[in-house]
Amino acid sequence: MQVSQFKDFIAEKVERENKPIQVAIVTKTNPNLKKRKVGGKEDKELTVELINDCCEELNIKCIVIETRNAIITGKDEEKNTLTVFNYDGKDTEHTFIGKDTICVTRAGAVEDEAGLSIISAFQNSGSFMINTRNAMLTCNNKLTSALLFEKFAIPTPRTAFVSNEKNIDDALKLIGNKFPVVMKTLTGTQGIGVVKVDSYESLVSTIQAMWKLGAELLIQEYMGVNFDVRTFVVDNKIFASTKRIQSSFDFRTNTHRGAKAVPYKLNDEEIEIILRASRASKAYLCGVDHIIYNGKIYILEVNGSPGTGADYEGYLYKDLQGPTPGGAISGKQLVKNFVKYTIDRTNWDRQSIVEVGWLETIELDKIGKIRAKLDTGNGALACSMHAEDIKIEGKTVSWKYNGKKYSAPKAGESRVFRANASGDEPSETRVTVKLDMSFNGFTYKDIEFGLDQRPRSGSDVLLNREVIRMFNASVNPNRTFVLSKRLPPIDKD
Numbered sequence: 159m160q161v162s163q164f165k166d167f168i169a170e171k172v173e174r175e176n177k178p179i180q181v182a183i184v185t186k187t188n189p190n191l192k193k194r195k196v197g198g199k200e201d202k203e204l205t206v207e208l209i210n211d212c213c214e215e216l217n218i219k220c221i222v223i224e225t226r227n228a229i230i231t232g233k234d235e236e237k238n239t240l241t242v243f244n245y246d247g248k249d250t251e252h253t254f255i256g257k258d259t260i261c262v263t264r265a266g267a268v269e270d271e272a273g274l275s276i277i278s279a280f281q282n283s284g285s286f287m288i289n290t291r292n293a294m295l296t297c298n299n300k301l302t303s304a305l306l307f308e309k310f311a312i313p314t315p316r317t318a319f320v321s322n323e324k325n326i327d328d329a330l331k332l333i334g335n336k337f338p339v340v341m342k343t344l345t346g347t348q349g350i351g352v353v354k355v356d357s358y359e360s361l362v363s364t365i366q367a368m369w370k371l372g373a374e375l376l377i378q379e380y381m382g383v384n385f386d387v388r389t390f391v392v393d394n395k396i397f398a399s400t401k402r403i404q405s406s407f408d409f410r411t412n413t414h415r416g417a418k419a420v421p422y423k424l425n426d427e428e429i430e431i432i433l434r435a436s437r438a439s440k441a442y443l444c445g446v447d448h449i450i451y452n453g454k455i456y457i458l459e460v461n462g463s464p465g466t467g468a469d470y471e472g473y474l475y476k477d478l479q480g481p482t483p484g485g486a487i488s489g490k491q492l493v494k495n496f497v498k499y500t501i502d503r504t505n506w507d508r509q510s511i512v513e514v515g516w517l518e519t520i521e522l523d524k525i526g527k528i529r530a531k532l533d534t535g536n537g538a539l540a541c542s543m544h545a546e547d548i549k550i551e552g553k554t555v556s557w558k559y560n561g562k563k564y565s566a567p568k569a570g571e572s573r574v575f576r577a578n579a580s581g582d583e584p585s586e587t588r589v590t591v592k593l594d595m596s597f598n599g600f601t602y603k604d605i606e607f608g609l610d611q612r613p614r615s616g617s618d619v620l621l622n623r624e625v626i627r628m629f630n631a632s633v634n635p636n637r638t639f640v641l642s643k644r645l646p647p648i649d650k651d
Contacts, residue, residue: 186266256284297462572608
């Protein structure tokens with residue numbers, strides 16, 4: 159019987175994985191950004207173009223959504239679909255099925271409410287997010303990142319937020335009270351908003367000028383190095399790394415500022431610290447920047463929307479071994495490696511879109527709201543629900559719950575195998591029914607429940623791993639009612 163269940167599971171998984179994948183790239187239109195030639199075409203962002211081209215080669219539908227030229231025109235919560243009208247010159251409407259969609263978010267998309275709303279819509283539809291809204295906001299804010307590094311004891315240059323003229327002196331003390339210092343806007347990419355300041359007078363005047371433009375600022379201790387290292391991390395795996403050597407006319411090491419990028423091989427200590435920073439950010443895709451100053455590694459930032467305009471050292475993985483240098487690769491090859499990895503659905507399971515508590519409130523069709531335990535140890539094909547006075551009459555099942563009578567067509571049987579049971583026969587067989595279930599704003603059709611007069615405890619429903627996967631969630635064993643309103647405990651009979 160166990161073999162039969164396994165075959166059924168595999169067949170279901172294969173059927174799911176055979177459905178076509180769509181890729182949505184959410185980016186921002188910037189008419190002031192200088193266009194570059196890419197493969198004979200002009201494009202506003204190299205990485206977007208490379209992802210799009212790679213998808214085309216792999217026969218995967220890819221839609222670029224420019225947040226200021228798109229609008230959400232429809233949502234179907236039952237089917238978990240999202241419809242977007244794209245004013246891209248072709249003026250076309252696209253419908254995305256959440257569970258079959260990869261949504262790649264670029265940094266510019268989180269800069270305004272238009273972009274955030276579209277990202278949230280994809281996330282709420284159950285799309286596989288690269289990256290989630292929260293991860294992008296974390297990576298996009300240099301102060302948030304610095305505080306995160308401090309929390310997880312990740313070495314980083316001393317950093318202080320400057321909120322008004324009165325705390326400039328205190329901020330300077332926090333970072334060592336020594337010039338030069340680096341002043342940064344809280345958000346910004348490609349080195350924009352980063353200034354090296356050589357004196358107290360220059361710092362005050364620069365801060366005042368930036369405040370007039372509405373900028374939020376931090377200052378950071380200056381470490382005199384002539385290069386940094388950008389490491390491309392996917393699913394907490396190192397894909398590539400490049401050494402960015404500053405130009406003679408700019409202290410910044412961004413390639414957009416003229417820095418030269420060459421392949422770079424990481425040592426074990428660098429790999430360990432880089433992966434710690436990646437995990438802390440909770441970004442599925444990120445570019446981790448670090449420097450080596452006086453023989454010590456310092457993380458500068460984690461970029462949730464790394465560019466790919468460089469030459470890299472590519473990395474390979476074999477069995478359970480860590481990353482191994484695999485030779486020089488181009489940005490184009492890096493993007494191909496990234497796309498091929500992410501279109502494999504088995505690599506989606508490690509990312510949690512949402513965090514849920516081990517106890518949440520769900521709503522079942524006709525029955526109402528019920529406390530449910532999210533049981534990560536439950537690999538049964540059906541969930542479990544407390545029921546009383548269970549009767550089977552032909553193809554119909556009737557039962558009582560909290561004194562009320564319900565009925566539904568018989569769906570099948572759920573075979574329960576207990577850990578202490580011997581042999582291949584199930585310890586118990588339960589009749590099952592299919593019910594519509596709502597949770598976190600979504601409705602899930604025809605969820606199979608095995609009816610069982612089980613001891614009344616903190617919950618009357620046990621949700622299995624398959625349903626948790628449908629939620630695209632990670633269960634926090636220390637929290638309850640994270641995404642739902644608390645329901646009073648059940649009165650035991």
